[in-house]
Amino acid sequence: MSQVARTEVRKPAAINLGACFAALILGCWVLIALTAEFVAPYDPTAIDIMSMLSPPSAAHWFGTDQVGRDVLSRVIFASRIDLLLCIAGVLPSLILGTLIGLVSGYFGGMIDVILMRIYDLTIAFPFFVLVLAIVGILGPGLTNFIVAIAIVGWVTYARLVRAEVLTTREAEYVAAAQCMGFKHRTIIFRHILPNVAGPILGYAVSDAVLAMLAGASFGFLGLGAQPPLAEWGVMIAEGQPFVSQAWWICLFPGLATVSLGIGFVLLGDQLQIRRNPG
Template sequence: MKMSPMFLWGAGLVALWGVIALAAPMLATHDPYAIDFEALLQAPSAQHFFGTDNVGRDTFSRVIYGARLALYIGILGVIAPMLIGMAIGLTAGYFGGWVDSIAMRVVDVAVPFPFFVLVLSIVAVLGPGIENYFIALALVGWVGYARLARAEAIVLRSSEFVMAARTMGFSHPYILFRHVLPNALSPVVVYMMTDVTLVILFGAALGFLGMGVAPPAAEWGVMISEGQIYISTAWWISFFPGLAMVLIGVGFALMGDGLAKMLRIER
């Protein structure tokens, strides 16, 4: 398989953020939660690389620690939707019939509604917090994975190796896990890369709205929200966490696009 430069750039950017997240205690120049009323709203300088916020906290250190939360939310947030969607999609596509009809009716009900509106509504009912955000993602985020997995399973169920496995008397669960699942993973992994970006952005949006991670957590959405009223006088409070969010999103997006290109070349 020929490596895509786009994938390598994206993987490098994501790996860089991973290192930053792991090494946050060593990279941070200040305690991200330490309040210093003598350093309120200071502009970027040698002492505070990204300036300080409205209570004197070091923005650079908070952005560094925010990478931990961003990756935690992005990666953990896609696991449950992916597992649920893969299970439903593969089962529906492989067996077809009434199983497929029921699964697709549920999907058809969820598809017309904007994803973020559904997540926001569920979080509003359950209450703010990262755990409730994960629950909301698990309830509505599986739809895209299910559609992709179903499409792959429909093609694979009539393939020669699946038909041969049936002829040899292997059970349906064995065929699904041994033959269908591995061959259906490629488009799902590509979709997951894009989904990680969306989960991070939506998590930050909830933090901005006060429905996600609660202050004073070093979370990028919370930081942008706290800095919005100072945008004309202390732009750095919102700018740097916003820039970090863009960079990590670009990294996952490049990985997804590059991986899709590589798989098309392979096929």
């Protein structure tokens, strides 16, 4: 009796709409930021008194602000600052917090006690209050804001990394590396760090939204990016006195902030789903 070969037909993998949507949003904003000089129709700092508070039109798609600057051009150039806030507001905290968490969790003992007391002292103050105090001491400006975020933001990463390391350091492969005489530096960065990086990176992507919103908030308060630099929070603050007669000044930078935030939130969610598919 002849046997009929059976071929298994594999179904194509389902398209992850969340990941595609996140990639589309973030990719568009990165492309806009990189090509701002070419896609912006006007100089973002060019003042035109004759066109001030002009509503959206064919000449100015997003209208003009209180001194005649093109809102679309300013939104486009402001994407560079806000993307910088997302990266520079997270990267220093990520690096510093990861190093502290690795050292604290791996070595334990008095080192862990000292570092955790510093952690407790830092989280004793509300995040924004502490950042506000540091910016007040250093002075307003984008660079000082990023420094303040780095000083305060490392604590969450340190706590997350420490918790992961406390579990990972008991693994058999770590014990085997110690028995083989590997240096502590090698064990930490080659064996432990790659296994704790997943959840930390997922949190860092979501934290980029908070960094951007914090930057926009401090720009709104006049403590972040300084005029005439185009930044979405600054644009909203400048347009607030004219919101009843020129709603477009606040609306479009606000929509840009929301869209970029949605992109990072979706990306962070997808990273968490891939790590914990159940």
